[in-house]
Amino acid sequence: MALASFTRRTLAACGLSVTLSALAFAPLASAQQTQLNGSGASFPFPLYAKWAKDFSKQNKGIQVQYQAVGSGAGIRAFIAETVDFAASDAAMNDEEIAKVPTEKGVVLLPMTAGEVVLSYNLPGNPELKLPRDVLIDIFSGKLTTWQDERIQQANPEVKFPDDDITVVRRSDSSGTTYVFTGHLAAVSDDFAKDVGHGKSVNWPKSFVGAPKNDGVAAMIKQTPGAIGYIEYGYAEATGQPMAILQNKAGKFVKPGEASGQAALASAEFPSGDLPGYAGTPDLRVWVSDPAGEEAYPIATFTWMLMYQQQDEEKAKVLRDFIEYGLNEGQKDAPKLGYIPLPENVKAKVEDALKLVGGSK
Numbered sequence: 001m002a003l004a005s006f007t008r009r010t011l012a013a014c015g016l017s018v019t020l021s022a023l024a025f026a027p028l029a030s031a032q033q034t035q036l037n038g039s040g041a042s043f044p045f046p047l048y049a050k051w052a053k054d055f056s057k058q059n060k061g062i063q064v065q066y067q068a069v070g071s072g073a074g075i076r077a078f079i080a081e082t083v084d085f086a087a088s089d090a091a092m093n094d095e096e097i098a099k100v101p102t103e104k105g106v107v108l109l110p111m112t113a114g115e116v117v118l119s120y121n122l123p124g125n126p127e128l129k130l131p132r133d134v135l136i137d138i139f140s141g142k143l144t145t146w147q148d149e150r151i152q153q154a155n156p157e158v159k160f161p162d163d164d165i166t167v168v169r170r171s172d173s174s175g176t177t178y179v180f181t182g183h184l185a186a187v188s189d190d191f192a193k194d195v196g197h198g199k200s201v202n203w204p205k206s207f208v209g210a211p212k213n214d215g216v217a218a219m220i221k222q223t224p225g226a227i228g229y230i231e232y233g234y235a236e237a238t239g240q241p242m243a244i245l246q247n248k249a250g251k252f253v254k255p256g257e258a259s260g261q262a263a264l265a266s267a268e269f270p271s272g273d274l275p276g277y278a279g280t281p282d283l284r285v286w287v288s289d290p291a292g293e294e295a296y297p298i299a300t301f302t303w304m305l306m307y308q309q310q311d312e313e314k315a316k317v318l319r320d321f322i323e324y325g326l327n328e329g330q331k332d333a334p335k336l337g338y339i340p341l342p343e344n345v346k347a348k349v350e351d352a353l354k355l356v357g358g359s360k
Contacts, residue, residue: 034317039067040074040087041175042212043231044112044302047336048087051329055321064321070212072173072199078305084314086305087111089175090199091284094275105308106274107356108283109349110301111325113264113339115232115255116180117298118243119220122146123161125241129154132246132297136188138165138227140195141204146225163225168216170229171209173199179286179300180229186288232260233337247297248289259296260339266290267301269348280308281352299339306356315357322353 038048045068052064069077071088078086079099091108100106118135120128130138134150137143146160170177178199185192195201203209208226210219213234220226221240232255235242244252253259270282286300306318326349330340341349 034062034313036062036064036084036314036317036321037067038065038074038085038087038304039069039077039083040305041071041089041302042068042214043071043089043114043176044087044338045213046233046237047112047329047332047338048325050332050336051321051325054328055324058324059317059320062317064317068212070170070172071175071178075305084310085307085318087303088305089300089302090178091303092305097275097277100307102276103309105280105355106277107280107306107308107352108274109304109306109322109352110283110285110341110345111304111322111349112330112333112341113260113299113301114337115260115263115296115299115339116176116183116229117232117235117255118227118245119217119230119235119240120227120243121220121222121224122241123159123224126155126158128158128241128243129252130243130245132187135245136184136191138167139169139184140188140191141167141206144206161225166223166226167204167207168210168219168223168226168228169203169207170211170216172211174212175199175302176213176229176231177201180298182286182288183298231337232256236337245297247293247295248291249293249295251293253294253296255296257334257339259294260299261342262292263287263290263295263297263299264301264339264342265292265295269345277308280355281348283348283352301341301345308355308357310356312357319353319356322349322356326350 048066052066056063071090074086075088075092075096077083097106131154144165146163146165181197181201185197210216213230216228217230217234217238217240220228242255244254247253264287267285267287269285272282274280274282326346333340
């Protein structure tokens with residue numbers, strides 16, 4: 001399914017009429033208009049798209065545009081300096097940070113949070129519980145049939161088809177993949193060794209690849225017996241079923257705002273600075289396997305990537321846009337399937353935002 005098609009449907013479901021083509025490629029209204037271009041993660045796209053639309057509408061002469069191209073592509077664009085800002089569900093690793101020209105500088109800002117869910121296509125799409133070992137074996141390629149005894153035991157009232165399991169995974173460099181494989185690698189040393197943890201990993205060759213969250217969602221929907229990982233908001237917007245996952249405490253937990261907040265409650269940000277940038281706080285943190293009984297097992301923050309040094313006029317607009325997202329914009333998060341930032345995290349972002357300044 002094309003991203004533009006999905007976006008029209010997603011944003012229409014949230015009461016918006018804007019399309020991707022109108023949002024991401026609209027021409028400048030005048031020569032005096034300030035335009036900010038960003039790209040990256042598809043995970044937060046519905047939320048960032050609404051922020052961009054509303055902020056631009058409220059500020060005459062300013063247009064903020066954001067393209068969902070995947071976290072890996074967003075990071076590459078940021079390093080190449082072809083965007084004013086980028087977004088990534090995997091933040092940036094130390095090697096990627098080192099590739100950004102030092103005269104530009106880097107600031108990583110967590111802007112919202114969400115969950116990675118397992119969506120599936122079964123007859124009647126019944127409620128589905130997935131134990132931890134079953135989830136690992138499915139995404140290691142070891143479990144290939146819905147008739148597996150462990151699946152039956154966890155779901156005694158469900159009549160499973162004779163279909164083989166078709167696993168759908170991201171084909172692009174993806175922050176969603178980074179978060180999902182981070183959880184599986186934390187649970188299973190064998191998964192970490194055989195498949196790996198990253199934006200792109202060594203998936204079994206039998207898996208079906210699709211680009212971005214909307215591509216995976218579409219592939220699942222059109223493939224009987226399919227299962228794949230997507231962002232919670234996409235599953236909500238498209239009405240796709242979401243599995244109930246077993247967490248570290250052994251409890252089966254549904255995805256949602258409360259279970260996501262419970263997962264992120266244990267997040268502890270590093271006390272140090274970004275490598276190579278003394279005085280710039282390191283706001284990268286992941287909760288790969290939260291311990292709480294009410295915690296959904298796969299939740300994450302997602303980051304915007306900013307330059308410290310840049311055109312003064314654009315820097316001022318970027319700071320205003322981030323302020324909007326931190327305050328008014330957070331009110332949009334729950335209805336679009338995201339988790340609002342806790343107040344202590346917002347305070348950390350406010351402090352780090354001061355580093356986004358004009359040219360030296």
